[in-house]
Amino acid sequence: MAISSAGIGTGLDVASIISKLVAVESQPITLLNTRQQAYKDQLSAYGRILSAASSLQTAAGKLDSTADFQGYTATVADTDYASATASSYAAAGSYALRVEQLAQANKLLSTADPAVAAGTLTIELGDISSGSFVAKSGTSPVAINFTGSTLEELRSAINSASAGVSATIVNGSGGKQLVLTSSVTGAENTIRLTGATGLSGFTYDPITPSAAFTEKAAAQDAEAYIDGVLVTSSTNTLAEAMTGVSITLKKVHDPLIPAEATTLAIGSDTAGMTTRAKDFVKSWNDLNTLFKSLTKYDPTASKASTLSGDRTVSGMEAQLRSVLFSSPGSASATYPRLSDLGITLETDGSLKLDETKFGTALSSNLTDATATMTAFGAAFKTLADNLVGTDGAITSKTTSLNSTIKSMDTRREVLQRQVDAIEKRYRAQFTALDAMMGRMQTQSSYLSQQLSRLG
Template sequence: MGVKTTTGIASGLDTASIVSQLMAVEKAPLTRLQSQLSTVESQISAMGKVKSAIASLQDAASAIATSSDLYTYTGSVADTSIASASTTSSAVAGTYSLEVDQLATNHKLKSSASIDTSSGGTLTIQLGSTASGSFVEKSGTSAVSVNVAANASLSDIASSINSANAGVTATVISGSDGNHLVVTSSESGETNQIKIDSTISGLGFDPDNTSSSENMSQVTAAQNAIVKIDGITIANTTSNTITDAVTGVTLTLKGTTGSGSTTQLTVANDSSGLETKAKAFVDAYNSARSTLKTLSQYDSTGSSTGVLNGDSTVATALNQLRSLLSTSPSGVSSSYQYLSQLGISSSNDGTLSLDTSTLETAMTSDFASVAKSVAAYGDAFNTLTTNMTNTDGLISNRISGLSTTSTNLNDRIDAMTRLLKTVQARYEAQFTALETLLSSLQTTSTYLTQQLSSLSKSSSS
């Protein structure tokens, strides 16, 4: 609201300065409102940081709130050349003897180097098994025909087979005696034997008549893996990846132990998973606490006083977090009722620390009880922090209240700004009228002075 009035010609007054000074007094309430708004907006921003910090703590607490999520396992095989093992949360700790007598293999055939394709022909490819004594087509599959053009090369035939999606792959190997067509089943196991009915001599294969001169040569037979765990033969091992033999364990077979020989499969609790999550919780708690303390701290000099100093919401949140640390929440194991027994302790300034040695000793002694107690504390903190940050929670309500205050202050500032424009316009109009009046009076005064002077001269003569 700039002052438009200039220095008074008639009055000699600096009316622009006078109006500015008058408006400075009028604007004092507006300045106070703007200062209040700035403070409220700073508080809203700070409460946003508080909510974010509490939400991060909630995430860390949620990660340890369910005991089953804390049960992670490692799987290992003593002889890594035989197999590798991976686990899921449903695994159970234990050791097992593992015997691998045979790996699952893909059926592989090769042709001779002298194949006559001059007349072309057709290849009919099927997958199946001869386990019943004769070839039986694999359930869910059907024969696929591949047309071979006259004088087609083996590479052309391989390309046609690969495009037919017959459950096999084909390639050509160049040997010293010429080119050989090699056909391999896409999947391993005895139900993936290849049968090829061919009108081209030397490109067929009949599993029921392997001695036929029309057959391709068998490079690798289609066979299942033969595996025993604790002496129990595992069924349906068509693949070298076995997922259903031991609950929660996936075995990837690499080699054979030989009949009667075994190696050891071990499934163990992975304490590092729980320890990592416990450390993340401690870090998140300390971060949240530091954020709340910094934003609400008091400094006698005023230079470092937090924008939320004296805010009851922050004080309440800090008290609730601190109080929960010293309680024994529902669901804890009787063996580990307090955080200190789990290696988590609070220093004089309220900061948490994790003694990994204490935690590891406890996990080694009784992993199940430790997991139960950690989950109980995680659930308690998850519930508390969720209640703080949800829509009608402690922190959200405070932010909502501050936002309402901000809206009201903005409305009052807008209304006062409009009023002050009217006040300034009135002052400027009044001083303009004053200048006009003084100018008129000065004109009248000059006229009267001139008239009196004329009368005086007339009387003298």
């Protein structure tokens, strides 16, 4: 709106008068802004509640299945020799583990400065444990048509051939030597070479080795004994030696002490179960702390928090406590309530986990403890799903708040147009008054001059 210079004719501070009048007319907008900010604060608070409730949903979701409490841990007594992991498919037990040999790749070292010229080099991988070369299943000989003349060029050609063999050059005191290594470990990765024309000097048969190459490391499988039963693997990880258990071999036991072995123990993962219970307790406590912070009232300062008296929050708190004090039908008779497992409600509404009591329950009666934890986990997961879901209490509340805030934006626009119209009318009225007073002052001055002449 253009600003006029009201008040020139009257000498009054018309701009200030109009500003104050407009301020009075704008009070409904000021009150609306204050109310809207309160709703925005509530919307922000519900955003924090949604985040905390989602964390509770996640934590409860890790307790709602029997599989969550059927985890196992695998422990190797001497980790110098091996390490192990276990899944829910494992079975508890103790086993003697002896590492007989580690898996390794085949490695060949050529003579120094071998003659290199254009020719063909065929590379094959296979197993010679039967006394003859048996090609590796799923592979075919790879023929390299070489047109170079240096050992470096041959190295590059081998590395580009994708033959399952890598090549490098060692610059020894006696000259350059080609080192060939199978890309993966295991007995079926023994290298056989057939050279022709300018590469005939690179022919190597592992059954009847020639002087062209020296075997620096034989291709071999890993071997270990579990309770006296021999198990093998092309790698140093025994992934299928025991159901649900993966063993990684690291070091060979002394071959001169046949009885030497370490212990592999498989047991229930009580630590993991306790961690999941602790995560649930923490998520409950975080939500409880947030509820208290958002709804508290300070009588001394007569100051209420953002959601003081909010019935949606009090309703959610009531639902959570209702589940906590319930006894789900699938809970065990041995531990019908969470408190029987060591999870208790404190006077401030928080939960406390007695890890000793919880661990004792898991150790003494895992089946019944699992039944109760999964029953409550499922109940809290269902409640949390309802709270944070698209039709849940939190979403419904935030939708309502957003709608209210939006309607206030519309109402503000209407009120602002009314105030602008009133301000425009005031300016027109005061401008007209100012002009009229100016004319009257001019007439007064004229009459005064005329009267003074008569005298």
